[in-house]
Amino acid sequence: MERPCGVGGGSGTIRAFFASLCPLSAGSFPVGARPRRVRRPSRSASLFGKPARENRRGPSRLGNRPGGRGPRAQCQSAVGADRPVARLAPRRNSPDAPTRPQLGEGATVINAHRPRLRFAQHFLVARGVIEAIAGLVRPAAGEVVVEIGPGRGALTEVLLAGVDRLVAVEIDRDLVALLRTRQDEHKLRLIEGDILQVDLGEVLRDAGGCRLLIVGNLPYNITAPLIFHLLAHADCISRAIVMVQREVARRLVASPGSKDYSLLxxxxxxxxxxxMRLQVERDCFRPVPAVDSSVVELRFAPKPRYAVQDVDCFDRLVRRAFGxxxxxxxxxxxxxxxEGGRPWLEALGQQAGIELTRRxxxxxxxxxxRLSDACSHLGKDRP
Structure with a gap:
């Protein structure tokens, strides 16, 4: 059988045959010479001061060295030649980085606000729930509506359409700045600060009203302290229509003997x-919280609803019991x-007519x- 022309039995003849088919190889590597192998840098080389690995989005650092690889574009195949090359996002402080939206852009900017976990921000987005809460407000003559945590202003807009004046307390300064862009100075007053540090009596005096009507989606991380804060100002509050976790709502309406019955x-x-007014599912918020919520209405009395000899003694006794x-x-x-010990406790139970073996x-x-009044009568009500 005849062999192809120029193809002999030795390895040198075979190498010469393939070199004639590939001029680039023939010009770069003489016949009989073994091509030099360029070692490719490892991925971790740049961590120790060695040449870095080729960047897939740009030219290689090895392209200007003898024997190194050229730019990525020269090695691109014809199949992907017309495809756009992916680019890295610009650095945050670089001139090419996108600028933050200006305050005047209104609702688009507010909707772009990222919720902050430290403020337990979960924004209500269900329009039907927002309108239902606003429908429960209905302020009487002389009542000043105070919204706790207006957030992005979804409920604020609906409230402004139905009230003459509105006071909103917001702790997030970014949201305060954005809400000021849509502020009507004749109807809306924004207070930047922590609601737990706000003197609601002073808010009432500044507004010139007779009572406050509280409304809002209470932050989950301060729900109980905030309710106690409202109780401390019960003499200047008529009603509170607030969104709370469903667990807290059950505690607010719990009866003695139930598992939800508590200090609150x-x-x-x-x-x-x-x-209890409304049941709100968790998917009505963004971001979605881990619990469902409820809207409750609290109707405050200017004075304690039941006669008690010493309100402070009652508060201390109940807190110590549920502690x-x-x-x-x-x-x-x-x-x-x-100091009185067990004998004093026996006298307390006998005077109140309550068996102290109960929980x-x-x-x-x-x-x-009855326990509080008996404690006040015995004169030892201090913890």
Whole structure:
């Protein structure tokens, strides 16, 4: 059998044959010479001061060295030659970085605000729920509406359409700056600060009204302290229509003996009537929280709803009892008068007509009032 022309039996003849088919190889590597192998740098080489690996989005650092690879574009195949090359995003402080939206862009800017976890921000986006909450407000003559945490202003806009004046308290300074761009100075007053540090009595005096009507989506991380803050200003608040976690809403309306009956249940019942208004699912918020929510209405009384000899004594006794809610009252209330000890506790139970082997979650509001009055009568009400 005849062999192809120029192809012999030796390895040199075979190498010469293939070199004639590839002029580039023939010009670069003489016949009989082994081509030099260029070692490619490792990925971690740049970490130790060595040449970095080729950047896939730009020319290689090895392109200008003898024997190195050229720019990426020269090695691009014909199939992907017309495809756009991906680019890295510009650095945050570079001149090419996109600028932040200006305040005057209104609603688009507010909707672009990223929620801050430290403020427990979950913005209500369901239009039907927003309108339902606004429909519950209905301020009476002389009432000043105060919105806690207006956020992006979704509820604020609806409230402004139905009230003569609105006070909004917001802790996020970025949202305050954005809300000022849509502020009507005749109807809306913005207060930047922590609602727990705001004197609601002073807000009422500045507004020139008779009572405050509180509304808002309460931050989940301060719900209980905020409700206690409202109780401390119950003399200047008529109603509060607030969104809270469903667990907190159950505690607000819980009855004695239930698992949700707590310190919050007793102290709120002393100053306000509570009614469940709306059930709100978690997917009505952005970002979506881990719990469902409820809208409750609290109708405050200027004075305690039930007669009690000493309001401060009542507050201390209830807090101490629920501080150890799984213990019997004879143990949890022992700290009220350590010097009197067990004999003093027996006298307290006898005067109040309450068996102290019961637990605090079993006592009604009226029974706590009897215990408080008996404690005040014995003269040892200090923890």
């Amino acid at each position: 249940s007793v102290l709120v019942a002393m100053r306000a009537e509570v009614e 150890q809610r799984r213990k019997m009252l004879r143990n949890s209330l022992l700290g009220l008068n350590p 605090p979650e079993e006592l009604s509001l009226a029974e706590f009032i």
